[in-house]
Amino acid sequence: MLRGGGDVAMIGRCEGAFEGVYIQEEHERREGVKGSAMSLTMDMSHEFEVAVTAVQAAKSVCRQVQRDLVDGHAMDKQDKSPVTVADYASQALICGVMGESFEGIAIVGEEDAEDLRKEENAGIRGMVVEQVNGMLEEGVSEADVLRWIDFGNAEPSEHERYWTLDPIDGTKGFLRKQQYAIALGQIFKGEVVMGILGCPNMDILDEDAAKPSGLLITAIRGQGACMVAMDQQVGDAVPLRVSEVSELKDARLCESVESGHSDQSTSGEIAKRLGIVKEPYRIDSQCKYAAIARGDAEVYLRLPTRKDYEEKIWDHAAGMIAVEEAGGVVTDIYGKKLDFGKGKTLSANRGIVATNGRFHNEVVKVVGEVLGL
Ligand SMILES: Nc1ncnc2c1ncn2[C@@H]1O[C@H](COP(=O)(O)O)[C@@H](O)[C@H]1OP(=O)(O)O
Ligand SMILES: [Mg+2]
Ligand SMILES: [Mg+2]
Numbered sequence: 001m002l003r004g005g006g007d008v009a010m011i012g013r014c015e016g017a018f019e020g021v022y023i024q025e026e027h028e029r030r031e032g033v034k035g036s037a038m039s040l041t042m043d044m045s046h047e048f049e050v051a052v053t054a055v056q057a058a059k060s061v062c063r064q065v066q067r068d069l070v071d072g073h074a075m076d077k078q079d080k081s082p083v084t085v086a087d088y089a090s091q092a093l094i095c096g097v098m099g100e101s102f103e104g105i106a107i108v109g110e111e112d113a114e115d116l117r118k119e120e121n122a123g124i125r126g127m128v129v130e131q132v133n134g135m136l137e138e139g140v141s142e143a144d145v146l147r148w149i150d151f152g153n154a155e156p157s158e159h160e161r162y163w164t165l166d167p168i169d170g171t172k173g174f175l176r177k178q179q180y181a182i183a184l185g186q187i188f189k190g191e192v193v194m195g196i197l198g199c200p201n202m203d204i205l206d207e208d209a210a211k212p213s214g215l216l217i218t219a220i221r222g223q224g225a226c227m228v229a230m231d232q233q234v235g236d237a238v239p240l241r242v243s244e245v246s247e248l249k250d251a252r253l254c255e256s257v258e259s260g261h262s263d264q265s266t267s268g269e270i271a272k273r274l275g276i277v278k279e280p281y282r283i284d285s286q287c288k289y290a291a292i293a294r295g296d297a298e299v300y301l302r303l304p305t306r307k308d309y310e311e312k313i314w315d316h317a318a319g320m321i322a323v324e325e326a327g328g329v330v331t332d333i334y335g336k337k338l339d340f341g342k343g344k345t346l347s348a349n350r351g352i353v354a355t356n357g358r359f360h361n362e363v364v365k366v367v368g369e370v371l372g373l
């Protein structure tokens with residue numbers, strides 16, 4: 001159904017790295033059960049490939065909207081956070097492609113079409129429909145596009161297995177014409193088992209490239225992670241590994257650009273106590289997890305700025321599995337594993353600490369001391 005789609009799917013797989021895309025229950029994985037008719041192991045190869053294709057299509061729309069960005073492309077949601085034509089179009093495309101391709105599939109996405117249906121938002125609505133249609137072989141109606149967006153409103157408690165989608169993570173970065181991510185993670189029985197993380201403005205080779213290749217990360221639980229340029233012309237997929245830096249004096253800290261999303265003055269104090277001397281790497285969205293997963297930085301801190309904020313599953317699923325499968329460790333600020341079995345938010349956790357795994361406990365300890373936990 002996607003224009004020119006189909007042949008891009010395989011780029012999400014490192015040659016020889018995955019034996020096929022299988023998901024299984026945690027105990028089966030630990031016991032080394034291989035896919036067989038007797039086990040609960042499920043072959044996800046086709047779903048995975050379609051998901052990669054859908055993320056690639058969403059990337060094309062996001063790139064175009066970000067390049068031509070004007071005031072009329074964005075509005076504020078009821079919680080005052082921004083949303084753009086591209087957030088909606090990206091969710092519509094990914095949910096539309098996945099929903100039309102697989103029966104019984106469920107998606108828990110960030111956006112819904114309620115505001116978009118309002119009379120005062122007819123302008124943005126029209127642009128969303130136009131962007132979505134630009135990617136499709138056959139045109140779809142406004143009603144279809146709105147229905148696709150709302151297809152991403154599944155309830156986690158009603159599904160054993162579902163995808164969680166952030167159609168644009170880091171909308172504030174997107175609006176600054178900086179970094180953002182398209183994040184799609186799969187949750188099975190409360191565990192993240194698969195992740196697809198597109199970072200259209202990162203470059204696979206050169207951090208400051210004028211025309212970045214984009215970075216696409218895929219991760220399968222127990223089978224590793226790999227990365228490839230989102231522009232398919234640039235090289236093959238390669239395995240993803242965290243950095244080998246083993247002393248904090250050589251480490252780089254990664255955190256939000258937005259001080260409202262993570263407490264930067266406290267992270268500065270923590271970095272000092274840990275002996276981290278490099279300037280912090282500030283980057284929007286789950287691109288921070290990408291930075292840890294591919295070794296651009298070693299410590300990602302997300303320190304709560306408000307007592308009542310609960311992290312959303314779509315802000316972490318794909319990024320977390322990328323880091324873990326690249327050899328790193330992800331916990332909350334207490335050193336607790338992230339619990340994706342609690343619905344739309346990580347209500348059993350607070351904040352995030354992600355590292356390359358070499359000094360995770362030490363970082364958690366100092367975070368606790370400085371925050372007085
Ligand atoms: N007070 C907050 N603390 C932590 N994260 C937040 C807060 N407010 C918004 N966010 C979320 O942070 C994400 C991007 O963070 P960053 O780029 O800084 O890492 C967004 O998905 C945004 O959610 P939302 O999309 O609901 O606005
Ligand atoms: Mg987000
Ligand atoms: Mg978002």
Ligand SMILES: [Mg+2]
Nearest residue numbers: 081082110171
């Ligand atoms: Mg948002």
